[in-house]
Amino acid sequence: MKKKLISLLVIPILCLFAVCSFHFVKADTALGMVQVNLHTDGRLESSDVLKNMPITLTSTTDASQTFTLTCEDSSNVIKTKKTIPLGDYVVSFQLPENYVTLSGVYTNGPRTDTYVQNGNVVTLNQKFAYNMIYINIKEREEPQPVEKYGKVEVNLHTDGKLVESGVLKNMPVTLVSKEDSTKTYTLNCQDDSNRAELENVPFGEYIVSFDIPEKYEVLDGKVGSGVMGNYLANGNTITIDNEYAYKQLYINVTKKEAPQPVVKYGKVEVNLHTDGKLVESDVLKSMPVTLVSKEDPTKTYTLNCQDDSNRAELENVPFGEYMVLFDILDGYEDLGGTYGVSGTYMHSTDTITIDNEYAYKQLYINVKEKKEAVTDNGSQNPESNENASSSNDSKKQESKDLNTDKKKSKSVKTAVFVNSLFFVSLSLFTGILTILFYKKTKKS
Numbered sequence: 001m002k003k004k005l006i007s008l009l010v011i012p013i014l015c016l017f018a019v020c021s022f023h024f025v026k027a028d029t030a031l032g033m034v035q036v037n038l039h040t041d042g043r044l045e046s047s048d049v050l051k052n053m054p055i056t057l058t059s060t061t062d063a064s065q066t067f068t069l070t071c072e073d074s075s076n077v078i079k080t081k082k083t084i085p086l087g088d089y090v091v092s093f094q095l096p097e098n099y100v101t102l103s104g105v106y107t108n109g110p111r112t113d114t115y116v117q118n119g120n121v122v123t124l125n126q127k128f129a130y131n132m133i134y135i136n137i138k139e140r141e142e143p144q145p146v147e148k149y150g151k152v153e154v155n156l157h158t159d160g161k162l163v164e165s166g167v168l169k170n171m172p173v174t175l176v177s178k179e180d181s182t183k184t185y186t187l188n189c190q191d192d193s194n195r196a197e198l199e200n201v202p203f204g205e206y207i208v209s210f211d212i213p214e215k216y217e218v219l220d221g222k223v224g225s226g227v228m229g230n231y232l233a234n235g236n237t238i239t240i241d242n243e244y245a246y247k248q249l250y251i252n253v254t255k256k257e258a259p260q261p262v263v264k265y266g267k268v269e270v271n272l273h274t275d276g277k278l279v280e281s282d283v284l285k286s287m288p289v290t291l292v293s294k295e296d297p298t299k300t301y302t303l304n305c306q307d308d309s310n311r312a313e314l315e316n317v318p319f320g321e322y323m324v325l326f327d328i329l330d331g332y333e334d335l336g337g338t339y340g341v342s343g344t345y346m347h348s349t350d351t352i353t354i355d356n357e358y359a360y361k362q363l364y365i366n367v368k369e370k371k372e373a374v375t376d377n378g379s380q381n382p383e384s385n386e387n388a389s390s391s392n393d394s395k396k397q398e399s400k401d402l403n404t405d406k407k408k409s410k411s412v413k414t415a416v417f418v419n420s421l422f423f424v425s426l427s428l429f430t431g432i433l434t435i436l437f438y439k440k441t442k443k444s
Contacts, residue, residue: 032127033081034080034131035078037132038050042106046075049099050076050078051070051073054093055070055078055091056093059087087123087124088124091116093135098140099137099138100138100140101136102137103115103117114134115134116134147202149201149203151198151243153195153196154187154196155249157194157251158194159219159254160221164193167213169190171210172196173196173209179205185201201240204239205240216253216256217253218234218252220233229250232249265315265317266317267314267315267356268314270289270303271311273345273364273365274368278311284309285305285306285307287327287328289302289303289312290303291303291325292325293322295320302314318354322353328367332370333368334347335368342364343362345365
């Protein structure tokens with residue numbers, strides 16, 4: 001009974017062992033190894049390209065069964081262990097930027113393999129050796145445009161003519177690319193020819209840029225002398241499209257003429273009054289009147305009297321405001337006041353306006369002779385005292401001279417009286433002697 005029970009237990013155990021043995025053998029025989037080699041232009045080169053482009057194998061029979069192969073170094077080679085079941089797989093990968101895949105055949109001795117493209121199917125059918133996958137890439141070469149270059153010449157005209165001068169030398173002309181404004185080409189004139197040229201300017205559209213020197217301005221119009229085209233202005237666009245002949249640029253300038261202000265002129269007359277009356281004397285002749293421009297004090301105009309009329313006049317005085325300046329002569333003082341109905345007498349530093357070119361601008365100044373002022377206590381100022389002292393001295397001298405003259409006159413009169421008395425006495429004495437002598441003679 002026991003033996004029969006043991007035999008019954010052994011049978012399931014043997015069956016389980018057989019099933020397990022079959023499963024492990026089947027799994028081992030179904031796994032394979034894979035090696036990926038990334039070539040660049042047909043050669044295996046060390047770089048980090050494969051490290052940045054993982055390879056994915058997706059089963060053709062079970063899309064959920066995928067295996068991603070990555071490179072851990074810069075060898076551009078991936079090796080796996082026996083972890084991938086044998087079968088057909090779609091190869092997929094993402095190329096790094098600036099790379100493209102190359103097709104063709106890889107030959108290494110007796111071994112020949114076709115380079116795999118993204119999306120190709122490979123078959124893993126070796127369980128004891130690496131299944132080799134070769135991918136060939138190269139750097140993408142961007143096609144370089146064929147650059148063409150032209151020549152440019154600029155001609156600067158003055159009033160439509162090419163005149164030698166230093167103008168263009170002081171106004172470089174710059175071409176700014178419309179496609180790339182960082183690309184500029186400048187034409188510099190080295191002499192006084194007013195021509196400048198430049199070669200090797202790439203084909204394209206350009207904005208012409210220049211600054212006109214001070215005292216000049218741009219003129220437009222057609223270019224003469226058989227040349228087709230218009231004169232250029234700053235900011236115009238040109239096209240360089242000829243590599244065999246100069247692209248001609250013409251710029252026309254003219255010299256600015258600063259507009260001259262229209263200056264109008266007036267007439268001025270000054271009249272010097274004494275106590276409100278125009279009296280002929282030489283006072284104004286000795287006190288010229290000056291007009292000083294308030295806008296420009298360096299501009300002055302002087303009225304000089306040439307005679308004793310106390311009138312002076314001056315024409316061609318520019319319109320504007322003026323300060324009137326004059327100095328009163330010694331012995332005179334400024335009276336001021338109102339002159340008739342026409343205005344007020346002027347003082348030095350007063351302001352007048354010249355604004356009439358057809359009639360005289362009349363100026364009136366009023367003066368009077370100074371009189372010595374006596375104070376309440378009878379004293380005078382130092383100057384008056386000095387004058388008074390001088391006057392007193394004169395009067396004393398005159399009085400002294402008069403007394404002297406009186407004394408002299410009295411002396412003369414006394415002398416005349418004594419002489420007369422002497423002659424009268426002498427005559428009487430002589431008469432008496434004559435009478436006495438006559439009587440004596442008669443007696444005898």
